[in-house]
Amino acid sequence: MKVYDVIIIGGGQAGLSIAYFLRRSELDYLLLDNQLEAGGSWLQTWDSLKLFSPSNYSSLSGWAMPKSKEEYPTKAEFVSYVSAYEKRYGFNILRPTEVMQVEKKQGLFKIKTNTGIFYSKTLVSATGTARNPFVPEYSQNAAFIGAQIHSANYRNADDFKGKSVLIVGGGNSGAQILAEVSKVAKTKWITLKEPSFLPDDIDGRYLFDAATQKFLGKLDDKKNVSHSISLSNIVMIESVKDARTRNVLQAVRPFKEFYENGVIWDDETKEPFDAVIWCTGFRANLKHLEPLGIVENKKIATKNTRSLKEPNLWLVGYGNWTGFASATIYGVGKTARQTVKEITEALSKHIN
CATH class of the missing domain: 3.50.50.60 (FAD/NAD(P)-binding domain)
Structure with missing residues (x-):
């Protein structure tokens, strides 16, 4: 053996x-x-x-x-x-x-x-x-007859052309997929809180270094930059910048529940969607x-x-x-x- x-x-x-x-x-x-x-x-x-x-x-x-x-x-x-x-x-x-x-x-x-x-x-x-992959539990999820996929199963926007798509999740995956799908579909972006975008001249290398220094207790808070230090901040790669130019990076807070053809918001209004892409992590x-x-x-x-x-x-x-x-x-x-x-x-x- x-x-x-x-x-x-x-x-x-x-x-x-x-x-x-x-x-x-x-x-x-x-x-x-x-x-x-x-x-x-x-x-x-x-x-x-x-x-x-x-x-x-x-x-x-x-x-x-x-x-x-x-x-x-x-x-x-x-x-x-x-x-x-x-x-x-x-x-x-x-x-x-x-x-x-x-x-x-x-x-x-x-x-x-x-x-x-x-x-x-x-x-x-x-x-x-x-x-x-993680998908949060939502009331009446099973009632929705449209397509639901997690970002783990998303490959490209071909299947969403001309459709109305709800994209859920405020990290880099949500922003990048939103940027791509919004070129061929009507999209709405759901995030738990307002998304946190890094300045255009700051990317993952700075984010990682700064987060590491904070973790090690070596970052001087008095000299800290204005944005929060988190590995979940959204990096403004070219596709996301383009989405900003097209004014599609507008996120709203979560809905109340699903219904057969879409979602119901807190004010009880209904909005139809053909598909939901869950960018909600793992x-x-x-x-x-x-x-x-x-x-x-x-x-x-x-x-x-x-x-x-x-x-x-x-x-x-x-x-x-x-x-x-x-x-x-x-x-x-x-x-x-x-x-x-x-x-x-x-x-x-x-x-x-």
């Missing part, structure tokens, strides 16, 4: 970052990825998606992303870079391999997949959130870890990335609860490096 020192579940930016630091050790590792090719969840994003930081701020550990044709890299450029990154470092990856569940047997992780069973001494779950994908009995309130208690109840399990790339900015391309490297250091120390103690 083959037993790996480490198995990584997930071949996106988090999983690859872990693999990068593991390859510098002497540990025997395997990365299991459910995709047919390199790219992780980026393969399922919409066609026109653009990153909101320049290429040098959209790079994984060890090798900078080549300069993109325009200021902000496209989805295709990033996927191409990730594919080249894998080839450059020759990671030990098995795909397509879907992990169904993880159990603990006689001190080892037993990982059941569609291609067989794998065993490891330690485990890194880096499945992120893309497989678990939740942690942890279903495969439920047999371990450590998932509580849809999360796993951790200290940094290490599980408190299962100390040979690490979770990387799920958001700030598993390392500050760990769900970002630029930020995950810091948590990956620390995670591999902890794994190496844990296995060293076990051997000794």
Whole structure:
């Protein structure tokens, strides 16, 4: 029975970052990825998606992303870079391999997949959130006869030409999809609160640096800029600027409930829509870890990335609860490096 020192579940930016630091050790590792090719969840994003930081701020550990044709890299450029990154470092990856569940047997992780069973001494779950899209509960949702899709399933605006479309969600995905769909359809934008747009000359690189300084307590509030510092601020890439010029970045607060042909507002007026696009984010994908009995309130208690109840399990790339900015391309490297250091120390103690 083959037993790996480490198995990584997930071949996106988090999983690859872990693999990068593991390859510098002497540990025997395997990365299991459910995709047919390199790219992780980026393969399922919409066609026109653009990153909101320049290429040098959209790079994984060890090798900078080549300069993109325009200021902000496209989805295709990033996927191409990730594919080249894998080839450059020759990671030990098995795909397509879907992990169904993880159990603990006689001190080892037993990982059941569609291609067989794998065993490891330690485990890194880096499945992120893309497989678990979140749609808020709305009264009479089932009564609506129009189309409803999540941004996870949106590819382009072709299916919405000439229609009336409600776009729900105030982050970068909501703004970018609104900008695209509004060119071919009548749109209305729903956000919980007024969207927060960054100034035109500030993008993800500044946002990440400023947020990091704030997180580390090194930002002088007296000298702080006028806009709030948040990784959820909307970056004014070209398509969003164009939408502003067309005056479509006008958001309204949530409606009361659905009815058969559309939505009902708080003043009881009805408005028909043909479709709703939910740009409402994602939740942690942890279903495969439920047999371990450590998932509580849809999360796993951790200290940094290490599980408190299962100390040979690490979770990387799920958001700030598993390392500050760990769900970002630029930020995950810091948590990956620390995670591999902890794994190496844990296995060293076990051997000794």
